Structure formats: C-alpha cells, structure tokens
Amino acid sequence: MPASALCLSLTGVRYALGSARSASGVTEILAGVDLTARRGEVTVIIGPNGAGKTTTLGCAQGMIRPSAGTVRLLGQDPYRAGAELRARVGVMLQDGGLPQSVKPVTLLRHISALHQYPWPLKDLTERLDLGSFLTTSVRRLSGGQKQRIALAAALIGRPELVFLDEPSAGLDPQSRQLVFDLISELRSCGTGIVLTTHLLEEAQQLADSVHILKDGQVVRHGTVAELTHQGSAAARNGTVPARRLTFASPRILTAAELKAAPLPVAQDNGTNRAGSCWAVENISTPADLQALSSWWAQIDLLPAEISFEARTLEDVFWEVSAP
Amino acid sequence: MSTQPNTTGTTPPAPRPAPAHRRVLAHGLYEAQITLRNGEQLLVSLILPLLVLIGLHRAHAITDIVPEIQTTAPGVLALAVMASAFTGASIATGFERQYRVLAFLSTTPLGPTGLILGKAIAVLCVILVQLTVLGGTGLALGWEPDPVGLIWLGCGVVLGAAAFTALGLLIAGTVRAEATLAVTNVAWVLMGAAGGAVIPLSHEGAGALLLGLPSAALGEALREAAIHGTLPVIPLLILTAWVVTAVLLARRFFRWT
Numbered sequence: 234m235p236a237s238a239l240c241l242s243l244t245g246v247r248y249a250l251g252s253a254r255s256a257s258g259v260t261e262i263l264a265g266v267d268l269t270a271r272r273g274e275v276t277v278i279i280g281p282n283g284a285g286k287t288t289t290l291g292c293a294q295g296m297i298r299p300s301a302g303t304v305r306l307l308g309q310d311p312y313r314a315g316a317e318l319r320a321r322v323g324v325m326l327q328d329g330g331l332p333q334s335v336k337p338v339t340l341l342r343h344i345s346a347l348h349q350y351p352w353p354l355k356d357l358t359e360r361l362d363l364g365s366f367l368t369t370s371v372r373r374l375s376g377g378q379k380q381r382i383a384l385a386a387a388l389i390g391r392p393e394l395v396f397l398d399e400p401s402a403g404l405d406p407q408s409r410q411l412v413f414d415l416i417s418e419l420r421s422c423g424t425g426i427v428l429t430t431h432l433l434e435e436a437q438q439l440a441d442s443v444h445i446l447k448d449g450q451v452v453r454h455g456t457v458a459e460l461t462h463q464g465s466a467a468a469r470n471g472t473v474p475a476r477r478l479t480f481a482s483p484r485i486l487t488a489a490e491l492k493a494a495p496l497p498v499a500q501d502n503g504t505n506r507a508g509s510c511w512a513v514e515n516i517s518t519p520a521d522l523q524a525l526s527s528w529w530a531q532i533d534l535l536p537a538e539i540s541f542e543a544r545t546l547e548d549v550f551w552e553v554s555a556p
Numbered sequence: 557m558s559t560q561p562n563t564t565g566t567t568p569p570a571p572r573p574a575p576a577h578r579r580v581l582a583h584g585l586y587e588a589q590i591t592l593r594n595g596e597q598l599l600v601s602l603i604l605p606l607l608v609l610i611g612l613h614r615a616h617a618i619t620d621i622v623p624e625i626q627t628t629a630p631g632v633l634a635l636a637v638m639a640s641a642f643t644g645a646s647i648a649t650g651f652e653r654q655y656r657v658l659a660f661l662s663t664t665p666l667g668p669t670g671l672i673l674g675k676a677i678a679v680l681c682v683i684l685v686q687l688t689v690l691g692g693t694g695l696a697l698g699w700e701p702d703p704v705g706l707i708w709l710g711c712g713v714v715l716g717a718a719a720f721t722a723l724g725l726l727i728a729g730t731v732r733a734e735a736t737l738a739v740t741n742v743a744w745v746l747m748g749a750a751g752g753a754v755i756p757l758s759h760e761g762a763g764a765l766l767l768g769l770p771s772a773a774l775g776e777a778l779r780e781a782a783i784h785g786t787l788p789v790i791p792l793l794i795l796t797a798w799v800v801t802a803v804l805l806a807r808r809f810f811r812w813t
Contacts, residue, residue, distance in 0.1 A: 295663075319663060326659060332590070332652060347574055347579050347666050348665060
C-alpha cells in the first residue's frame, strides 16, 4: 500500500486532564496512541469503556488538542484545520450532536449548504431510508432514527474520510444492514472510514484493520486474521489459524487439576456460565487436542459440552481486556 | 479523492466547502429561522417586551410615576435587545453545547469562527424583527423618535447586541445549560426591572454607580438618541468597554463541549 493511501496517522498521542496543582491531579486519558488509517479501508477502534476511543477520535478530528504527539489528517494538522480540510472529512459523533428542536430536513439542507458539491439530499434520503421521519423534529425521533440522521449529516459533503463513533448503536437489524451496506460501498469507492464500536461481530465483519485500545494505548493492531492468529506457533508461520476450545465441566475443577493442564485453561468470559465453562486458547496442532484429551482422562473428567472453533475478535478482545 | 456514487452515475468533484460568505449567511438564516419558530424564544424576545410597552403606556395614563412613551419605548427596545442577544442566544447556545451540536458544527466547513459569525447574524435578524414590531407599536402609541437620533439608536443597538451576545456566550460556554437558563432569565428580569434598561436610573448618588451596568448603558444610549437626537458618547463608551471585556473573557473561557 503506497504511503499516499494514508489518510490519518496518530503518533505518540497523549492527552491528560486536570493539573498537577489540583487536588485530583492529572488523569492521563491517552498514553501514547499510535494509529493509522488508509483510504478505501475500514479502520475499527475497539476497547473497553474508558479505554480512550472517543478521545482518540476527538484528537484525530481536531476537536481535542493532544498534550503531546502528532496527528496528521489528510496530511494536515486537524486542530488548526480550515474549512478546506473540514469539507473533506465527515464526522458522526457518538451521541449525534443533533439540535433537538429542528426537523432533519432543515438540518440536512443546512449542512448541505455548507458544501460546494454535496451529496443530493434526495439520493441520500433514499439510501438511508430517512423519508418517513425527515419532517419530524429530532427530539421526537427514536435512537436509531437519530443515528441515521447523524450518519447522513456526516456523509452529505461526500467526505474523503469519515469518522463514525458507534454508528450502529440503537439500530434495528434492518437499519444496521443498511448502514453496513453503505459503509462497504463507501469503502469500495475509496473513502477512508474510521469507526468505533462495541459490537465485535460488526467489527470482524467490516474491518480491514483493527486497533484495540486499553488504558489509553493501542495494545494490539492488525487485520482481523492477524489478530485472531496471534499466539499460535503455526499461525505465526502462516500455516494454520489458531483455534479455541471451550468445554463445560460437570464439576468444579481444583487448582491442582488446572495446574496439571497441558495448555493454559481459563474461565470462559464469553459465556454466562462462569465457573463451569472453560476455554483453551491457541490450539494449533492435533497434538494439542490429544494432550487435552489425555488431561481429561487423567483427572477423570468427561466434559458435558465441547465446542471447537477458530478464534474470533471477541476472544482477542477478552484476552486483551482482562485485568 | 472521494468518488461516492451519485444519481447521474458520474464521478462527483472533490469535496470543497461553499464560499465563506455563503456558509456564514446560511448559518445566520438557519439560526434565525430556528429562533423565530421557537415559541419560548418568541415569548421572551417579542411578546413580553410588547406587553411591557403597552402596559407602561397604559400605566402612564393612570399615574405620572410611570414615564411617558418617549422614555419607555427606547427602554423597551433595550429590553428586547437584551432578550434576544443575551437570554435567547445564551440559552440556545447552552443547550446546543449540552447536546454537542456545537461540537458537531465545529467539525463542518462552518468551523468555530463561522459558527460565531452566523450566530451574530441570527441575533441581528431577530433584532430587526423586534425593532420593526416594537418600533411600529411604539409609533402607533405616540412615540416620536428624533429622526437623526435613529442613526445613533442603531449604533447603540448594534453595540448592545455585541456586548450582550458576548456576555451570553460567556455564560453558556462555561456553565451547564440548566444553569445558563436560570442565570440569564433572572439577570434579564433584574436588569430590565432595576438595571436601568426600561426605567432611567438616577444620575446622582449611589444610583449613578449602576449606570456602569451594560443594561443601563444600553437604555441610556437608546433614550438619549431617540429623545435628544444626540450621540450618546458616555453610554456608548461604557458599552464598548463591556464588548471588549466580554469578548476577551468569552474567548478565554468558552468551552465548545
């Protein structure tokens, strides 16, 4: 990928709140974020609540001035951006940023008037199926309808790069698919898309690259395949994707039994049956399976249920988010 | 370059902002339209000042304690300017800040500067409507402003609008929207009733100190211009000082989010 395809780069970006002189001191929100996004790609930022996702977007969009580090948005410093740069970037805020008393049609016409070559409102309205509530004031709209209006407002200037903070929050499955289709189409047209989400299945489906934030830092990044293969020797060689085995135990496993396991066995965070359900990550050879089977025989355990699947982004997320 | 499809199937030009003057004008008209369609804003900006004008005129017919229309009409115009530039603009801005509308608009080609200029145009549009309705009603009730003084009255209105808009933005940009609502409404009532906007203050003793208030300066400027037709130098200087102070403070402390 040529360097010119880069549309966003954050290097060592730090952001802190408060002052050393105040009683509460300084709280570091971002502790050196490195992140890049490219044209024609969907870059997804995930992380637990409070990881710094929205602040990272704020710095990238030029709404927040970083305490340290460099941000380049389409080759410029977004904090000092003029109208020319802002016209090339679309922003959808997490909670919309929509005026409550205004009708969507009035708002979208206004945003459209700020651009020289806007996306025709009629066309955008049809694409996002906004017609039925275009003349209802924003405060009367459902959460999902507000999301679609905010998305339309972000896209109406035909941006080269669009930031979407939780674009599918509150959407029903039909609307979510509509938004996904539009995002995919924008990507195929060369638009860069940077989005945050809590829906890991959505991230896995859409992402060309994923950045996982934790405690104000990018702790893992790469393509979905790269992230889900990490940790497996065979996967590192590029031959076999790592797999994950989960099993339900009909009885409590003792610490000694767990210690005797041939591979690390951890409680399965992805289920609601904590305590009875266990997970073994990064199984990449038949010998790993054989060793597990021998261990079960050794501790006289017949699992009530076994599931064996490729590692997902959700598995990586739980692994990274563990305290 | 972005190549999102369009209805004609052709590749659209690269994204560009509309020319600056068009963006600012569009935002001014958009905000003015929202304000003039908002019932609560209309009540504070137009209906209440209208009731005060008619009420004082009627009261003067009963008792001489209430000044005549030549004095109260410019005072009510000052009250109306404070309502739209201070109370109306700050409450709207406070809630826009709370709902992150300001944050969103600052990411569009409008930007922070365009946003402020657009708001100023919106305030001036609303004031124009106020001057037409209240001035027209005043004339119908017997108000006879000095024709030359109308120029100075216009200057006073513009300076007053600038001072009160900056003060309003200072409050809206530093405290919560609910607090802005409470503070600006109470301040408007106090400044209107006892701050020298509608009824002139004494120029002697302790009352003279209150002439430094922006409400008193605006009231004095409009009355002097309308009654005597002269340039109200001192009140305009006081208003200018308020403009400079409030703008500097707003620039320093205003927070978009």
